[in-house]
Amino acid sequence: MPVRIRRHGIIVVxxxxxxxxxxxxxxxxxxxxxxxxxxxxxxxxxxxxxxLLNNAVKFTPPGGHFGIHVDQTGDAIMIDVWDxxxxxxxxxxxxxxxxxxxxxxxxxxDVEGTGLGLSLVKQLVEAHGWQVTVESVxxxxxxxxxxxxxxxxxxxxxxxxxx
Ligand SMILES: Nc1ncnc2c1ncn2[C@@H]1O[C@H](COP(=O)(O)OP(=O)(O)OP(=O)(O)O)[C@@H](O)[C@H]1O
Ligand SMILES: [Mg+2]
Numbered sequence: 001m002p003v004r005i006r007r008h009g010i011i012v013v014x015x016x017x018x019x020x021x022x023x024x025x026x027x028x029x030x031x032x033x034x035x036x037x038x039x040x041x042x043x044x045x046x047x048x049x050x051x052l053l054n055n056a057v058k059f060t061p062p063g064g065h066f067g068i069h070v071d072q073t074g075d076a077i078m079i080d081v082w083d084x085x086x087x088x089x090x091x092x093x094x095x096x097x098x099x100x101x102x103x104x105x106x107x108x109x110d111v112e113g114t115g116l117g118l119s120l121v122k123q124l125v126e127a128h129g130w131q132v133t134v135e136s137v138x139x140x141x142x143x144x145x146x147x148x149x150x151x152x153x154x155x156x157x158x159x160x161x162x163x
Contacts, residue, residue: 027067
């Protein structure tokens with residue numbers, strides 16, 4: 001089922017509400033930023049984005065920022081979900097997609113969760129034949145990247161639009 005991805009941003013509305021409550025700012029979307037159509041399971045794509053955006057808000061202290069950046073190279077489409085949050089300790093990064101794993105540097109009010117979100121993200125991303133990677137610096141922030149092969153691009157009319 002084709003899914004349309006805005007080139008410069010995908011904001012799921014309820015995440016934006018949560019961000020406002022917490023005073024974490026989402027990077028504004030440029031007007032008329034265009035987009036690209038990708039073959040994906042619309043429901044699962046939404047679950048992937050919701051989990052990554054939820055984490056971005058949850059692990060970013062008030063006053064911080066998060067956002068989405070979509071880029072296309074010769075090989076792949078890359079969707080970055082980035083934040084300026086607490087980051088992940090280097091020793092924990094290899095385990096971050098393991099079910100029930102939670103890093104030790106979590107603190108404050110927003111630490112609830114089961115540690116399953118990212119394992120689900122990895123499963124759903126790989127079910128599409130895509131890949132997910134992470135880059136993170138402790139106390140600086142994190143970027144989760146979904147790598148989608150160009151073969152997923154389609155000209156079919158989108159069944160769902162994310163922006
Ligand atoms: N954006 C992020 N910034 C900092 N740490 C993160 C981020 N995303 C995930 N983590 C770390 O990875 C762990 C696993 O993430 P995951 O989404 O699987 O679990 P969770 O958010 O704790 O719980 P759940 O998603 O089940 O509600 C988190 O507990 C946290 O330690
Ligand atoms: Mg989570």
